[in-house]
Amino acid sequence: MIQKWKQQPVFYERVERLGLHGLHFQHVTLCERRAWMYLNNINFAQWYDRVQLGTAKHRTSYSRDKSVNGLMGLSPDRIDWQERIVYENKGTAGAAEASDNQTAFYAVMLSIATGKDWRAFISILSNRRNREVKIDSNRLDRLLWASERLEILSQINTVPVVPAIPLCSKCSLANFCGYS
Numbered sequence: 001m002i003q004k005w006k007q008q009p010v011f012y013e014r015v016e017r018l019g020l021h022g023l024h025f026q027h028v029t030l031c032e033r034r035a036w037m038y039l040n041n042i043n044f045a046q047w048y049d050r051v052q053l054g055t056a057k058h059r060t061s062y063s064r065d066k067s068v069n070g071l072m073g074l075s076p077d078r079i080d081w082q083e084r085i086v087y088e089n090k091g092t093a094g095a096a097e098a099s100d101n102q103t104a105f106y107a108v109m110l111s112i113a114t115g116k117d118w119r120a121f122i123s124i125l126s127n128r129r130n131r132e133v134k135i136d137s138n139r140l141d142r143l144l145w146a147s148e149r150l151e152i153l154s155q156i157n158t159v160p161v162v163p164a165i166p167l168c169s170k171c172s173l174a175n176f177c178g179y180s
């Protein structure tokens with residue numbers, strides 16, 4: 001599937017040129033303002049207790065796996081090199097589409113780099129289950145669209161105007177946005 005993806009060169013060139021990685025794809029799926037802040041290295045997460053708690057849980061439950069040592073520019077949580085599977089750990093099953101795009105991004109980039117198709121799974125910490133993220137034409141279209149949005153956002157010089165969404169109450173940028 002990924003090897004026959006006609007948009008692969010366009011996608012790869014954009015990712016390389018803009019220096020995109022998995023969290024860009026997660027953020028842009030959740031909120032374009034959040035993605036813009038991330039593109040501009042503006043991050044208040046270290047002052048936000050929910051993020052601190054989530055990071056601590058993540059570190060405690062899943063120390064960084066040796067399988068990802070040496071990976072340049074990609075940061076999934078675990079890789080099965082033999083079966084060509086990439087795993088991303090998440091505390092809960094929430095924000096599924098954003099997690100799917102992030103995890104699929106790693107699998108797509110590894111597929112491009114190795115010339116062989118990779119699969120993507122999300123490991124959910126709260127129930128210890130793995131969920132596969134299908135890399136089909138629909139997912140590839142979504143990743144391409146997300147990369148296009150990130151390119152547009154990277155060219156904007158002011159904070160984009162976005163409506164408040166349910167996520168705002170849990171977002172580390174809520175005080176900045178005034179949407180808490």
Ligand code: SF4
Pocket residue numbers: 030031032033034162163164165167168169171172173174175177179
């Ligand atoms: S508070 Fe809401 S609008 Fe602001 S960055 Fe977070 S999710 Fe986006």
